[in-house]
Amino acid sequence: MRVSREKFAENREKILAVAGELFREKGFDGIGVADIMKAAGLTHGGFYGHFDSKDELACEASKALVSRSLERWKEVASSSPDQPLEALLAHYLSHRNVVEHATGCVFAALTQEVSRHGPKMQSTFTGGLMGLVEVLEEIVPGETPEDRRRKAFASLSAMVGAVILARAMDNAELSQEFLSATRQELSPLPGENVG
Numbered sequence: 001m002r003v004s005r006e007k008f009a010e011n012r013e014k015i016l017a018v019a020g021e022l023f024r025e026k027g028f029d030g031i032g033v034a035d036i037m038k039a040a041g042l043t044h045g046g047f048y049g050h051f052d053s054k055d056e057l058a059c060e061a062s063k064a065l066v067s068r069s070l071e072r073w074k075e076v077a078s079s080s081p082d083q084p085l086e087a088l089l090a091h092y093l094s095h096r097n098v099v100e101h102a103t104g105c106v107f108a109a110l111t112q113e114v115s116r117h118g119p120k121m122q123s124t125f126t127g128g129l130m131g132l133v134e135v136l137e138e139i140v141p142g143e144t145p146e147d148r149r150r151k152a153f154a155s156l157s158a159m160v161g162a163v164i165l166a167r168a169m170d171n172a173e174l175s176q177e178f179l180s181a182t183r184q185e186l187s188p189l190p191g192e193n194v195g
Contacts, residue, residue, distance in 0.1 A: 008049075072091075084139040085140060089159070107128070166179055
């Protein structure tokens with residue numbers, strides 16, 4: 001039975017959404033196509049009507065996740081025009097982002113695996129990370145564009161690193177300490193020239 005174009009597009013989006021959650025939760029190699037399709041409520045055979053390979057699905061799901069992350073960062077920063085960096089730090093360096101692997105940060109979940117998945121995947125993550133750097137360049141302290149760019153790179157590294165390390169802890173207090181210490185270190189001092 002053939003499905004309509006609308007239903008086909010809806011199924012593809014569902015596969016991408018489910019794959020994005022499962023990849024973040026289990027890693028690219030920790031879940032198979034059959035399990036992704038089952039979780040999406042679709043048959044394994046229908047997969048190849050949408051994607052040529054699991055690698056293509058991983059790349060497409062990653063593009064969607066990276067794009068959503070960038071949009072979310074922009075929304076959070078713009079939602080607090082007086083303190084955009086503080087708002088972003090509070091959003092990102094959160095307990096939720098540590099414990100909810102399937103819906104948390106794509107970069108904290110999958111960055112370590114990207115280099116094993118080739119240049120196309122690396123390009124997707126490079127573009128996404130540079131988008132986040134650009135958001136930070138607008139809101140971090142610094143006297144010159146060069147200062148803000150350097151601070152943006154360091155801030156992003158610290159933020160993603162803090163979430164990765166907090167996820168590795170078997171102690172909730174130590175996990176929280178990674179988040180709060182990073183937030184405190186990255187928050188602008190009173191009177192510091194921001195953006």
